[in-house]
Amino acid sequence: MNLPTLHTILLQAAPSWLEHSLHGNGKINVVVAVVGLIVLGLGLWMWRMDLRLKRMEEQQRK
Amino acid sequence: MKHWWWKIAAVVLLIVASVAGLYVPLAPALVRFTNGGDQFCPQRVEVVDATHLKVFVEVPEGLREAMTDLSVGYLRYAGAFYSKGGGEGFPAMDCGDEAPAPASGAFVFPNRSILYESIRNLHFHVPMWFTMIALMGLSVWHSIKALGGTNVLEHDRTALAAVDVGLWFCGLGLLTGALWARATWGTFWTSDVKLNGAAVTALIYLAYLVLRGSITDAHKRARLAGIYNIFAFTLLVLFLFVVPRLNAIDSLHPGNGGNSGFNDLDLDNRLRIIFYPAVMGWVLLGLWMAQLRTRTARLAEQLDR
Structure with a gap:
């Protein structure tokens, strides 16, 4: 008998687009998404710091 | 130097850890063969490098004349080899859950099911x-x-x-x-x-x-x-x-x-x-x-x- 791997069981259990994208290539896509999310988060932090400095520069000019 | 060495350390550590964290290959998970619906397991598996695996297998008696699929964890190589055995099949073997130990010297991350x-x-x-x-x-x-x-x-x-x-x-x-x-x-x-x-x-x-x-x-x-x-x-x-x-x-x-x-x-x-x-x-x-x-x-x- 052909034993289905856990991978295929999971795909059958929840066959959404998200599972298809997350479970591809041995779930490396999750790692890619997680790293992307962290970089995005750090980018947003930099953006906020940028705004803060801009405000201070404007204040100094007055 | 006194005040900013740790900032350089932060960057160096992050580069090393991120590159290694993404680059180190994963140990092969459960390796098994499927021949005409019958499953059999290898005796020993060795990791050669990131993309090569050495698999030692004892060919079971009763191997059918069929294409044999090779599964390494979640990867399945359909028709990995063709066997000309004229057998009638054999009882399916239980390959267990454990990932085979990698060869000494090969630095790999452990392969855990689901993860x-x-x-x-x-x-x-x-x-x-x-x-x-x-x-x-x-x-x-x-x-x-x-x-x-x-x-x-x-x-x-x-x-x-x-x-x-x-x-x-x-x-x-x-x-x-x-x-x-x-x-x-x-x-x-x-x-x-x-x-x-x-x-x-x-x-x-x-x-x-x-x-x-x-x-x-x-x-x-x-x-x-x-x-x-x-x-x-x-x-x-x-x-x-x-x-x-x-x-x-x-x-x-x-x-x-x-x-x-x-x-x-x-x-x-x-x-x-x-x-x-x-x-x-x-x-x-x-x-x-x-x-x-x-x-x-x-x-x-x-x-x-």
Whole structure:
């Protein structure tokens, strides 16, 4: 008998687009998404710091 | 050199840990063959390098004349070889659950079912929490100093900056954790003790910011926020370390539910070599961010005067 791997069981259990994208290539896509999310988060932090400095520069000019 | 060596260390550690965390190959998981519906297992598996595997197999009696598929973990090579055996089939073998041990010298990450490649998230998701905890610790230290009475506003400012950056890392930890949970446990959020503990901790620290916002007098604010911060950090320790380890509560997270997080079953030594530098790198980066936040806050105060 052909034993289905856990991978295929999971795909059958929840066959959404998200599972298809997350479970591809041995779930490396999750790692890619997680790293992307962290970089995005750090980018947003930099953006906020940028705004803060801009405000201070404007204040100094007055 | 005296003051900025740790910033270089942060960058170097993060580069090393991130590259290694993504690059180190995964050990092959369960290797098995399927011949005309019958499954058989190899005797021995050796890792040659990232893309080569040496598999030793005893050909079972009764091998059919058929294409034989080879499965390595989640990868399936249909029709990997053709067998000309004239057998009638054989009873299916149970190959077990354990990943075969890799050859000595080949540095690979362990292959765990369900996790597979996502085990690499250990080097990205978990350091977010370590960084948050380090920053909250730094914050409570400065709060205690502020309550001590000297340089009150200076310490209070650092305490706020550390909580601010710490909450940022908390948010990243929650989001990356949700994504990982969706791929491993099938849902973005479960009522796991550690998840609920993290959420409550986040709310407690958000309340810290709300409390600060509601007081206008700077010295009064520093005192009240300092006292609240000690309370908040105590709850953080309780919710993230004590409650998940209670025997009565089981958790999906490794190392919880009555046991410590750092035994061999929870964290492989090959992962630790990358994990600890990753934690150090992220903590140093978090401290750097908190320092930048403190310095801009100090400048803003001077400009306001």
